[in-house]
Amino acid sequence: MGEASRSDSLLFSYLDEIQRIQLDQRPIDEAGDFGAYDVVVLTNAAHLDGDAEDSVASYVRGGGNCLAFIKPTADEIGSFFGVRLEPAGPHSEIRVYVSDPAAGLGQRLPEEFYVRDFIRPLRPARGDALDVLHTKWRFEHAPLATSRREGDGTVICTTINNFENATYRQLVYRLILDLAGETGQRPIGGAVVGFGPPGSVGYLHAQSLHTVPGLALRAVCDISEERLRLAQESFSGIDTYHQVDALARDSEVDLVVVATPPESHARLAIQLLEAGKHVVVEKPMCIATEEAETMIRVAEDNGRVLSVYQNRRWDVDFLAIKQAVAAGLIGDLFHLETFVGDYAHPCDHWHSHRPISGGALYDWGAHYIDWILNLFPMPTASVRGMLHKRVWFDAANADQARVQITFEGGQEAEFIHSDIAALRKPKWYLLGTEGAIVGEWQDVTVYEPDDVIYFSEHRIPVTEMPPKLTMRRKDRHGNMVTQQVSLPARTHGSFYVNFADHLLNGEPLAVTPQSTARVVAVMEAAMRSADHNGTPEVLRV
Numbered sequence: 001m002g003e004a005s006r007s008d009s010l011l012f013s014y015l016d017e018i019q020r021i022q023l024d025q026r027p028i029d030e031a032g033d034f035g036a037y038d039v040v041v042l043t044n045a046a047h048l049d050g051d052a053e054d055s056v057a058s059y060v061r062g063g064g065n066c067l068a069f070i071k072p073t074a075d076e077i078g079s080f081f082g083v084r085l086e087p088a089g090p091h092s093e094i095r096v097y098v099s100d101p102a103a104g105l106g107q108r109l110p111e112e113f114y115v116r117d118f119i120r121p122l123r124p125a126r127g128d129a130l131d132v133l134h135t136k137w138r139f140e141h142a143p144l145a146t147s148r149r150e151g152d153g154t155v156i157c158t159t160i161n162n163f164e165n166a167t168y169r170q171l172v173y174r175l176i177l178d179l180a181g182e183t184g185q186r187p188i189g190g191a192v193v194g195f196g197p198p199g200s201v202g203y204l205h206a207q208s209l210h211t212v213p214g215l216a217l218r219a220v221c222d223i224s225e226e227r228l229r230l231a232q233e234s235f236s237g238i239d240t241y242h243q244v245d246a247l248a249r250d251s252e253v254d255l256v257v258v259a260t261p262p263e264s265h266a267r268l269a270i271q272l273l274e275a276g277k278h279v280v281v282e283k284p285m286c287i288a289t290e291e292a293e294t295m296i297r298v299a300e301d302n303g304r305v306l307s308v309y310q311n312r313r314w315d316v317d318f319l320a321i322k323q324a325v326a327a328g329l330i331g332d333l334f335h336l337e338t339f340v341g342d343y344a345h346p347c348d349h350w351h352s353h354r355p356i357s358g359g360a361l362y363d364w365g366a367h368y369i370d371w372i373l374n375l376f377p378m379p380t381a382s383v384r385g386m387l388h389k390r391v392w393f394d395a396a397n398a399d400q401a402r403v404q405i406t407f408e409g410g411q412e413a414e415f416i417h418s419d420i421a422a423l424r425k426p427k428w429y430l431l432g433t434e435g436a437i438v439g440e441w442q443d444v445t446v447y448e449p450d451d452v453i454y455f456s457e458h459r460i461p462v463t464e465m466p467p468k469l470t471m472r473r474k475d476r477h478g479n480m481v482t483q484q485v486s487l488p489a490r491t492h493g494s495f496y497v498n499f500a501d502h503l504l505n506g507e508p509l510a511v512t513p514q515s516t517a518r519v520v521a522v523m524e525a526a527m528r529s530a531d532h533n534g535t536p537e538v539l540r541v
Contacts, residue, residue, distance in 0.1 A: 435473025
């Protein structure tokens with residue numbers, strides 16, 4: 001390989017996370033025979049001397065594969081690569097298109113994305129060079145990555161070198177996989193245990209398996225005959241089962257989503273993992289830490305992937321806060337409060353029954369505590385829980401639950417879920433050493449004309465509306481300034497997109513079972529503390 005720059009190191013660091021790719025980073029003039037490698041990556045293709053270029057060309061013609069990065073300062077590139085270099089343009093934001101978005105390279109990625117880099121179009125010098133990535137530069141089609149056959153092998157060239165761009169890193173990794181012949185698998189067959197009507201959790205999981213490229217809904221399992229009929233009406237061609245035992249024997253099902261009540265999560269997940277299925281469990285992962293540890297061990301023993309549906313890691317307010325904290329905009333985060341609730345009678349379903357749900361903390365708390373632990377990645381030191389039962393005596397859950405967490409560095413966080421809060425606290429309140437962020441709930445009602453009653457109204461659940469985020473911090477002159485925090489673009493289905501990327505391409509799993517086992521440990525410790533009048537529990541996870 002050529003000389004590695006900081007950006008090159010970022011690329012290799014990203015690829016090193018993927019165990020299926022082994023990178024040998026010897027200099028190319030010392031590598032000798034490339035025959036042992038599926039792919040050779042050239043980090044500076046124009047830097048090769050004549051002997052090195054001949055060595056790579058011979059390797060490709062004999063059936064090897066090459067991915068070549070061309071630096072913006074390159075004067076020319078060898079004829080073997082099959083492209084000519086256009087003059088370099090300025091360093092600017094480039095809109096990059098995946099030339100064939102329906103192909104495996106572009107699946108589950110945007111058809112276009114933006115990269116800051118030097119614009120350096122490629123012009124095919126031979127007729128067999130195909131566009132892989134391109135842009136529109138001053139109203140002209142400009143290839144930025146091309147692919148062509150050379151003898152029995154393939155060579156791909158690109159002039160994009162910004163490996164800090166997450167989407168581009170994914171594309172590079174996929175290019176290497178494709179060159180190595182590790183793509184083209186059949187879709188992952190999925191099933192859902194615990195179905196429901198449109199809008200229910202089970203239905204939404206089935207819809208994701210049906211729509212995300214690379215996944216395919218094969219079956220639904222439910223004890224209700226009516227729900228199984230609805231599943232077949234909604235998703236034609238699927239199989240239905242009354243018993244998990246029968247589903248576990250279905251060879252067309254690779255992945256099972258467990259969307260049943262929490263007290264059954266561990267039992268069903270363990271059964272399915274032992275049957276050789278990948279498993280996604282609805283949040284919370286389970287009720288007890290011991291269950292979580294067993295689930296993780298069984299998944300590892302059977303070589304299967306286990307994850308938990310922590311879909312709210314992609315909520316735009318959390319992403320904006322996470323980015324602001326990571327960028328140091330409020331200094332070192334040391335105090336966080338977060339809240340959800342209202343003054344309303346709890347539901348009469350299992351969510352409000354502690355023996356099945358785990359208690360009030362195990363519902364919204366599974367998301368909010370997950371957020372807290374992502375913002376404070378250091379180990380916990382202690383957990384304190386407090387419960388109030390004062391109004392809604394027909395439900396087994398507490399009316400209000402509070403968790404206070406301290407961390408090894410002295411940082412502290414608090415979460416409150418209340419069904420007896422006549423006035424809400426802010427959703428977010430963060431203090432850092434150089435600033436603060438507050439997130440205020442937004443009540444939104446949509447009005448539509450109606451010929452009979454003049455207008456109809458629909459209130460959007462406050463939990464589904466992104467809060468208004470305000471940040472106050474010091475500027476570079478030491479003055480305190482107040483500003484709104486911009487929210488990233490809202491996306492849908494990100495959990496399953498990542499899960500498919502992991503199963504099909506080996507890309508990093510966003511929600512590891514170890515990360516959600518920490519959430520279970522905190523919730524379990526908080527409930528123990530609450531059952532002992534708020535006595536703090538020592539907890540290091």
